[in-house]
Amino acid sequence: MKFTQLLIPTLKEVPNDATLASHIYLLRGGFIQGVGSGLYNFLPLGKMVLDNVRNIVKEELDAVGSQEVSLGFVTPASLWIESGRFEKYGKELLRFKDRKDNEFVLGPTHEEMMVNLVKQTVKSYKQLPLNLYQINLKFRDEIRPRFGLMRGREFLMKDGYSFHVNEEDMKREFTLMEETYKRIFTRLGLEFRVVDADSGAIGGSGSKEFMVLANSGEDTIVVCKNCEYGANIEAAVRKPAVCNSEAPEANFAKFHTPNIKAIDELSDFFKVDPFYIMKTVAMRALYDEGKSEIVLFVLRGSDTLQETKACNAVNANELIDVSDAELAEVGLYAGYMGPLEVPSGIRVVADDALKNAVQMICGANIENYHFIGVSSDKMNVAYHDLIAVQEGDKCICCGGELTYTKGIEVGHIFQLGTRYSEPLKAEFLNEHGKTQPFVMGTYGIGVSRLLVAIIEQHHDEKGCKWTKESSPFAVEIIVSNAKDESQSKFAEELYQALKAKKIKVLLDDRKERFGFKMKDYELIGIPFAVVVGQKLEEDMVELVYRDGREPLAIDIKEIVDAVVELI
RNA sequence: CGGAGUGUAGCGCAGUCUGGUAGCGCACCUGGUUUGGGACCAGGGGGUCGAAGGUUCGAGUCCUUUCACUCCGACCA
Incomplete structure (x- = not known):
């Protein structure tokens, strides 16, 4: 794409209400636009990143046999009343009535809908196991939306649900999902930790959260300095404390x-x-x-x-x-x-x-x-168990010292069991011809929140630094002086050559000064750029790296190969 | 929901105390100069001053009501 044809409204000034690095840079870089409390528009660049993340999630899930569906956004309240969550979920659940006065909710998560779907189509153990997911908008009427996309009211989430004949098979799938999630977050270039978690309003047991480590994270997680133990503060346990000072002695x-x-x-x-x-x-x-x-x-x-x-x-x-x-x-x-x-x-x-x-x-x-x-x-x-684990407490696994760290919750997987299938009467015939409720698991990934997580972990004082698989473009070509015909001409040739190799390339062909374009490049945060400038007279161009490495002068005959090699 | 604050051009803000022609910077448009780190000169467009009501000859400014947004708290797959 050419810069002059793309809508990339970069801002020099920081919008007043943004405090978090990711929020500031996503706004300033022209990725998103705020429209109301906790509501955002995705502009072309933001949509590109979102699609990249979404595709990675889809690829990895499809590779392990999950199937994508798309459920209705509006859910009849009756399903929520049946499952008992209509009250349990509280005000976060946006409720409304249609013209016939029937009650509906905007789905904050879709256990009920998915159970309903499967209940109508799956009748036999021979059709199991089954893992269905969707990547769709969710709406939660958060009490206090904040930090941009981190805690919006409307957000993109992947929610998956698996159905099994027994507990054992559900646990197998749970472990498979844990491994799949690790692959997804690793591909995105994130440093994360899998921790024990509270199951909250979803219910069920044995849930795990995927936490991207970042100081700006909203969750406190307890980690062991010595072993792999990690848990959300809401679920963290410790070795029983002992007291060194003497116990008092008294009769009752x-x-x-x-x-x-x-x-x-x-x-x-x-x-x-x-x-x-x-x-x-x-x-x-x-x-x-x-x-x-x-x-x-x-x-x-x-x-x-x-x-x-x-x-x-x-x-x-x-x-x-x-x-x-x-x-x-x-x-x-x-x-x-x-x-x-x-x-x-x-x-x-x-x-x-x-x-x-x-x-x-x-x-x-x-x-x-x-x-x-x-x-x-x-x-x-x-x-x-009622206590909050403190820093300095001893690890339940190895006795090592526990400390706090902050994390952004980007994924959460649950072993649900029959929490929904029983009340919703979602049943199948087992191999003995007996009726039994599905044993379920449920698996979520905050897709739009992942953009926040990536920037929180990958930015500097100049702007975003997208990771290789998330970046909206693989490489940018910067024409130093767009009025210099030889520079423009060569940049155009290079642009066409890279495009021919199916490389996602952005050509900054704006008639702006060099510094201006560099600032925008750094703000937008594409991993690499080729600067076509003064050195063109010596048949050289410059390869610059967003991660801070020194620029490299490269002969124009070799630049295409050099770029191909990098990405 | 409790506490605090802010609403004036796309963005950032001044003007409100003390009522009297709607301002500044960035961005945008035209012309020219400039071209390796957010250039400069000249000209220009853009506003129901969050909304409603009131006081007044006259309201961005004073009064009342209301809405929205932000921050702290409670809350949160």
Whole structure:
């Protein structure tokens, strides 16, 4: 393509609302255009990159036997009501009615639709396994869209669904998808990590996320310095913590502790390590149909509550903070809450680390009193993993030191089991002639988000640096002085020669000065450029690299071969 | 939804306090000079000042209402 024929509206100035490198450069480079909160138009260059990414995803998936389909964007709400997600998904799900007053949703993900499709067409185990995917727009009415394409409301996603006769075959496919995803992200030139994850609103178990490592990432991931262990903070586990300081010794008793509420105040008062104090966090858990209840989460004073884990532990849709006044209404006192002698009707969940704990201190559920000498056998509570892993904790696999890093979630794969097939009655006849629900897996890739991930990992102060397989063009030809006839003529010849070799080439034939065109080249970020300039008088052109390598002078007779070799 | 802020040309902004002809830079158009790191000269086009209502002889500016967007928080496959 020729620059003069392409719509590439590059900007010198940074749009006010862009803070992230990828957002700034995608806007300035003329890849995308904002149209509303979380809504973007893709301009020609952006569309080219998007198509490249999309094609790589498609190639790799097709190569392992997945089949592409395209589902309707608008979904009848009835399917969502059947699966139980109409409420569970919350306000993020955009709902609306048609002229006949029927309810619909804009698909944020398409488990229901795909199950419905398969249910109508697959009747026998002989048709399984099956892996279907689509690469289509999704809409999620995000509470707070931000960072450009990173968290838009409308975005391009590949969502795949597999159907199996049993758990074992589903796990085989899950592993196959993990390997396929690794190939996709590697081809795109990304540095990433596969981590254990929370399954969130999709449901199911054993999910893994693909995280592109970048400081601007929205997710905190826990990684081991020593081994391959990695997990989203929402799902990370650690080796049980031990405490070096001595446990207190006391018989069970009620102790007067006026105005001593916080863990560190208690720690000072009793001269014991927070490890031996129980922290009780009250939250209001919200359920379907507007139901809610106050739940007490109990953990060691040295630990911190991980809200996602807590939410999962009580099967709630959401946890929100509780005010002191609300606590008082049910007979609880902030600062003096504990797992013993709890007002009736209040649910208590304790962290796994408190199983078999002895000699603990906890609130007495009476104002100004704590219990001492508490052991967990007195507690009638459910145990769950509730804590947020901290930096410095020990790895569950190897005992190595755990640290935090930031990641951009670009892929997420789930072992769903029968989470959707059962309620939606998606069943087939097995080899014994018996009816059974499909065992499913589901696999997502944030295609438009990948553009963000690539730029976040590959940019400098001048602009984008697209990786080889994502770049909108393989090479750019820059005519230094478009009014110099010999330069224009040679550039045109070179352009035609490269095109004849099926190379994606961009010719900057604008009548602009050299510096201007170089700045645009660097902003747009094509990996290589051939500068046709003054050296043409000596039959030489210059090969420049976007990655910072020194330019190379090359004889005009060899330049075509040199470019072919590079790409 | 809570807190903060911003809406004036395609983009970035000034003008609002103290009411009186709608401005600047970039971009765009015409002509000329320039051509290896975002050039220069001259001329030019482009605005319901987010929207509605009010005060006033007169509103971008003052008052009321409303909408949109951004940031922090809660939230998030």
